[in-house]
Amino acid sequence: MTLHTLSPAELRLTIDPERLGLADTRELVNEPLPWIGQARAEAAARFGLQMDQPDYHLFVLGEVGSGRRSLLQQMMQDEAGKRPTPPDLCYLFNVDAPEHPIALRLPAGEGRLLRRLMTELARRLQADIPRRLVAQDVQAERDRLLLGFKAQEDEAYEALSAFAEARNFALLREQGRIVFTQRDEAGQPMTAGKALGLSREQRSALDQGEAELRNEISRFLERLRGLEREQGERLVALHRQTIKPLLEHELQAIRAEMRKNIKDSVKLGRYLDSVQRDLLDNLALFQDGNGDIEDTAERLAALAELLARLQVNLVVDNHGREGAPVIMEDNPVFRALFGSIEYESADGVLATDFSRIRAGSLLRAHGGFLMLQLRDLLADEPVWERLRRFLRSGRVQIEEPGMLYAPVAAVSLEPEPVDVDVKIVLVASADDYYLVQEADPEFARRFRCKVDFAERFDGTPEARRASAVFVAHTCARLGLPHFDASAVAVVIEAMHREAADQTRQSALFAHAETLVIESGTLAARRGAALTTADDVHEAQRARTERHNHPQQLLMESLKDGERLLAIEGERVGQVNGLSVVDLGDHAFGFPVRVTARTHAGDEGLLNIEREVQLSGPIHDKGVMILHSHLSALFAHIAPLALSAAVVFEQEYHGVEGDSASCAEFYALLSSLANLPLRQGIAVTGAINQHGEVLPVGGINEKIEGYFDTCAMLGLDGQQGVLMPRRNVRHLMLAPRVVQAVAEGRFHIHAVGWASEGMALLTGTPFGELAHGRFPPDSVLGRAQHTLEAYRRACDASGAGPSDTKRGRSTPRPLSPARR
Missing domain, CATH: 3.30.230.10 (Ribosomal Protein S5; domain 2)
Known part of the structure; x- marks a missing residue:
């Protein structure tokens, strides 16, 4: 090979606008935006998104500005539209274990329906149960029961009185207490003077009679308590028997309203049974008390709490959704990703209940796709560890980790874990990807689909056409003047310059988008209908001038002889x-x-x-x-x-x-x-x-x-x-x-x-x-x-040549460094 002096034609690629096959980009607005130069990444992404097997999450690699995020989002939206709409997720009160709320999956839209039905149920019961309990037939039956128990009590008291009279004692009932007095043989009250005149045998007989009477009174009171208990039970049974048909009718209407083919129909049935049991066990809260203001306030507060347990906490609502969800989580902190439980302070205690459970992105993305940034996860070790456990188990347990370190006592709550089927798309740089591959192979093996975005691609006629479509979509999206063919040619040349290659274009479309925006803005300012090559050249010049101050300082040092x-x-x-x-x-x-x-x-x-x-x-x-x-x-x-x-x-x-x-x-x-x-x-x-x-x-x-x-x-x-x-x-x-x-x-x-x-x-x-x-x-x-x-x-000189010596210092990187 010999020295070659380059001709002007070899120094740059110049694109002929006429060979682009367009007058301006308005012609291309309706063409779909392709994955320009990313055929391999597109095939890998589609394969990963369509793979239903576990551990086929996606690792998306590429430089910032390569379009990796927007292109994946577009494909996820397309694939999500082909998937069935995932179910709603509700949390319900657990009557048997309030600290363990029940998780219930319902078909999309059924969560809202159940929430509405239960809200209406609570409202109707609050009015219907007290009204039914004071109905005429119920009051008549209640009066009959009370009269029967009153007759039994009177009969027992008469027997006690007869027993006392037989032993010369008189009985008197005062405010629920029984008082007895001793009498002499004439039936008159025994005075102290008369008692002193009794013989030892008479006093002994009187003491024995008093002891027998006391025992009989104790038996009477015991029987009376039994009668009162039986009376209460009979009244409760009467109220339950009265209200149970009402509850069965209401709950049966809810069962009929809900679909029969829901996955958790058995769980829903058990929940409604527990609701009926809970209401029947607390019917007393629906009845007016003795009129005491304090007691009434306590009863009403307890009633409100009882009715609040009927509410449905709809944490994931897919009502109106078509297809699967696509979630872009830009702030994957613990609460946002895995859900949370809200607390409030009450009397120095942090309190909560099932209604304060909130879903995170993982639960909301069930059945669909969730995009995360790897660097965000690496910066938060608790989130990283929790995500590793989720990938291993496939279940989400909502918790509030900060409660472990709360300065005051807290009411604990442990909601039922939920199985989650979600495809995670993890966006990363190549360096971070290989870091995870080496440092955490267990995590990395869950992401078996690698989507590698190229930094550049062959500058074929098809690629140039696709680049023109990109310019058209950018102009349409941002409301900028469209580009004529000469302006498009300059943008494509800039993409070749970005790639530093006459045969390949840069795949970092963020830079091209910036050039389109700045050029289009210049054209709009001068009132032009189309952006021309002169606008693009002016945008390039202006951008260089905004950023080249350090370069100018160095050039001045040469000019000044420094x-x-x-x-x-x-x-x-x-x-x-x-x-x-x-x-x-x-x-x-x-x-x-x-x-x-x-x-x-x-x-x-x-x-x-x-x-x-x-x-x-x-x-x-x-x-x-x-x-x-x-x-x-x-x-x-x-x-x-x-x-x-x-x-x-x-x-x-x-x-x-x-x-x-x-x-x-x-x-x-x-x-x-x-x-x-x-x-x-x-x-x-x-x-x-x-x-x-x-x-x-x-x-x-x-x-x-x-x-x-x-x-x-x-x-x-x-x-x-x-x-x-x-x-x-x-x-x-x-x-x-x-x-x-x-x-x-x-x-x-x-x-x-x-x-x-x-x-x-x-x-x-x-x-x-x-x-x-x-x-x-x-x-x-x-x-x-x-x-x-x-x-x-x-x-x-006597100093013969020896092996060449090397400098022994350790070089250190400096920034900015020249290369």
Whole structure:
């Protein structure tokens, strides 16, 4: 391969608007938006979303702006429409265990129906039960029962009175108490004086009679309590017998209203039976008491609590939904994801009940799809651990974890766990994905479907048509003027520039969308009906101007002479390298002087950036590789008696990447051969151990940065850039650079081997080894002559050459770093 000077046509891809097959994007609004350039990701996503087997959740990988989220959401919506509508979820009061509310699944819409029916039931019962309990027939039966018990009580009292009279005692009932008095034989009350006149035998008989009477009174009171208990039971039975048909009728109406084919019909039946039992057990709350205000208030509060237990807590309502749910959870905190239980403070105690249970995204997404961001989950360890348990069990247990650390006592509540069938779509970066694969394989194996979004795609005619459809949809969605064909062509060219490839477009459509928005806004401001190519170019220029202030400061330092840079003439051991400064929102190229000095010694190659910890590991690797190649060129005269130093002049912020290794190689050879290098030709490219020039990143920014520098300092028609041949396809240079090349004011040379570049920079043949020597008039021949002189100098001083030493410092990454 030989040196190749690139023509203007090779410097960028220019798209002919007429070949797009459209006048403007209004023609494309009705075309569906495809997965542009993401055929593999689309197939993987559809496979995963349609897979019904467990553990086939989706891991979606891709860069921010690739459309991974919006495209997956669109597909989830499509797939959800084909799925059946999932059931509602209710929580009900558990009569037998109030701390364990009952979970009930009902067909979509049935939850609202049950809630309405139970609310109406409570309202009707609150009016009907008291009215029924005071009905005439019920009161008549109640009076009959009371009269019967009164007759039995009177009969028992008469028997007790007869028993007392037989023993000379008189009975008197006072406010529920029985008082007796002793009488003499004449039937008169026994006075104290009469009692003192009784004989011992008479007093003994009286005491015995009193004891017998007391025992009889105790038996009477016991029987009376039994009668009262029986009376209460008979009255309760009467009330239950009276109200039970009413409840059975009401609850049967609810059973008839609800569908018979619901999954939890048996559970619903058991719940309604428990409701009937609970109401029958608390009928006393429906009856007026003794009129005491305090007792009445307590009864009404208890009645309200009883009726509140009839309410239905509809935590998931799918009424009116068609198909399955699609939920995008952007705030997956514990409560939002798994549900919660609300508490309120009452008398120093945190209280709650089944009506305060709230569903989270997992419960609401049952039967459908739930999208989460992996980074959000990794930032919250409790949520991560809980999600791991859910994936293992498939069940959601609603709880309030903070109650474990509540400063006051709390009423505990443990709702019934619920089985959940949901397809989780986890959006992640590639780094986070592989982190989980390594750190938590149990979690990762639940996500068997990997959806990998490409960062770029082939720029085929079909892809360009799809890109135009994307522009059309963006304009229609945001109300912007549509784009004519020339404007669409510039947007597609920008996507090629984003990908740094003439044959591929960038898949980061967020950047293209930004350009469409800014261009369309400019067109709208000038009142245009269509956005043109001039609007797009102006938007690009304006965006660069908003972000390039750091670049301008560096350019000013060159213009003011604060940074030394020669762009004309020739210098020994000095060449202009090209770096890229990446600030995140703006990347630009900037030339940096690379210098090298060599002398006799045994230190080998010294990388000054490494020694002062201003270089990263990749840059250090590049320097070591060029040193290996240099050593291999002169292996026939090894060991080398060489001490050399290479440095990026006036670089204070750190260097990373190996794209300057070719420039460093040229500077070293120039110093060894004592041959000057053309300063107007800047160099970029990495070198391997065999002398091949490898492609580098940021090629467009580097060339444009050097061109702008030369344009500022003065173009003389001799300047240019020496770049790797393998980077030619990556060129998407700005029109100003292409125009300068077409006019002969700037030149871009592509090489495949480092030797070709050295010949261009020095105007001297590189040289080939023959019979153990390089030609004396070649670059390598002159370098060999210098190395032999170094050896003789070392031998004369007694310090023979030794193995090359390496810098021992550990490089550290710096930001922003140049590459």
